[in-house]
Amino acid sequence: MGAKIVNFLKQPMVRAVLAIAVLALVGGAAWGAYQTQRLPQQPIEFRHNLHIGLGVQCLYCHPGAWQGQSAGLPTQSKCWGCHQQIDRQTPELDKLAQYVEDGVSIPWVPVALMPDFVYFSHRPHIAAGVNCETCHGDLSKMTVAEPQKGMDMGWCLKCHKELAPEKETKLIDCATCHQ
Numbered sequence: 001m002g003a004k005i006v007n008f009l010k011q012p013m014v015r016a017v018l019a020i021a022v023l024a025l026v027g028g029a030a031w032g033a034y035q036t037q038r039l040p041q042q043p044i045e046f047r048h049n050l051h052i053g054l055g056v057q058c059l060y061c062h063p064g065a066w067q068g069q070s071a072g073l074p075t076q077s078k079c080w081g082c083h084q085q086i087d088r089q090t091p092e093l094d095k096l097a098q099y100v101e102d103g104v105s106i107p108w109v110p111v112a113l114m115p116d117f118v119y120f121s122h123r124p125h126i127a128a129g130v131n132c133e134t135c136h137g138d139l140s141k142m143t144v145a146e147p148q149k150g151m152d153m154g155w156c157l158k159c160h161k162e163l164a165p166e167k168e169t170k171l172i173d174c175a176t177c178h179q
């Protein structure tokens with residue numbers, strides 16, 4: 001009986017699941033905080049609605065979403081590329097000018113964030129034609145990005161099963177999202 005349990009625990013699959021479970025326990029407190037997170041205070045009251053209304057593309061500010069794993073958040077120099085040419089002063093734009101003068105990256109607070117034991121990459125999703133909106137909501141109606149509820153494992157799996165049935169085995173394989 002004892003030996004059976006030891007053999008069971010030695011199976012690679014079982015070990016992977018245990019490792020994930022331990023990581024989940026260790027990271028549990030932090031993940032809980034993301035899930036329940038309310039709209040955080042951002043360093044600058046950035047308005048998505050205004051900038052998207054001007055015709056600025058998502059990928060101009062978040063180019064990594066197309067090229068790779070993480071979408072990335074714009075630095076002060078990306079904002080300044082436009083704003084140094086715009087003659088307008090507001091308290092929020094003064095903050096931007098201050099970050100530029102100090103040479104400090106704007107410390108944006110993330111609202112869409114997976115725990116460390118999850119592997120997610122934007123690239124395959126954008127390549128397959130999944131819209132930003134499907135996962136992040138309609139940013140053209142938001143100022144700062146609002147956290148979306150329910151971006152959990154069930155959500156990932158539901159879409160993977162529906163969208164690519166012929167690739168189902170790979171897309172729902174534990175190792176695809178837990179490496």
Ligand code: HEC
Nearest residue numbers: 044045046054056074078079082083086088090092093096
């Ligand atoms: C493609 C050019 C462009 C980029 C890039 C850009 N902006 Fe703007 N932004 C504008 C324009 C145009 C306005 C409107 C100015 C006006 O109303 O006179 C504006 C307005 C604003 C305002 C004032 C809005 C208000 O509440 O009145 C803030 C704050 C602002 N931008 C912050 C940022 C930040 C932070 C970034 C970088 C993440 C950024 N912008 C990137 C073009 C840009």
Ligand code: HEC
Nearest residue numbers: 058062065070071072073112113114120125130131132135
């Ligand atoms: C299939 C769902 C999905 C789609 C489609 C998607 N995202 Fe994401 N996005 C996520 C997830 C999940 C995270 C959290 C990633 C993490 O923490 O590892 C995220 C994180 C982000 C972040 C935070 C910064 C970062 O680099 O992690 C930005 C910005 C972002 N996405 C922008 C976009 C844009 C722009 C598009 C469209 C071009 C897009 N996303 C499409 C699911 C998606």
Ligand code: HEC
Nearest residue numbers: 046051056057058061108109110111112132136139144145
């Ligand atoms: C002019 C630059 C600019 C454009 C255009 C822009 N964003 Fe953003 N985005 C930002 C900034 C700055 C932040 C950080 C502040 C915040 O959370 O709103 C951000 C944050 C986000 C986040 C939250 C990521 C995180 O940190 O968790 C998502 C998701 C996102 N943007 C999606 C989009 C999508 C989708 C579009 C196009 C429909 C878009 N953005 C267009 C500048 C931009």
Ligand code: HEC
Nearest residue numbers: 119120121124125128134155156159160163164167176177
């Ligand atoms: C709205 C649908 C949708 C959601 C939600 C979604 N995905 Fe995907 N995912 C896809 C599609 C479509 C592909 C590309 C499949 C293909 O290339 O045929 C993909 C591919 C992937 C791949 C690459 C698989 C490979 O072939 O190597 C990973 C990793 C991945 N997704 C992780 C995630 C994670 C983690 C989540 C949740 C945080 C998630 N996905 C949520 C639709 C989705």
Ligand code: HEC
Nearest residue numbers: 017020021024118152153154156157171172173174176177
């Ligand atoms: C398409 C992506 C994807 C696949 C495939 C996937 N997971 Fe997950 N898993 C996630 C995400 C995202 C989370 C974090 C969010 C959450 O806890 O729901 C997670 C969380 C977990 C957790 C932490 C539990 C918790 O509630 O915090 C465990 C354990 C886990 N996964 C095991 C597995 C096992 C075992 C498999 C294979 C049968 C698997 N996962 C397949 C995306 C995936």
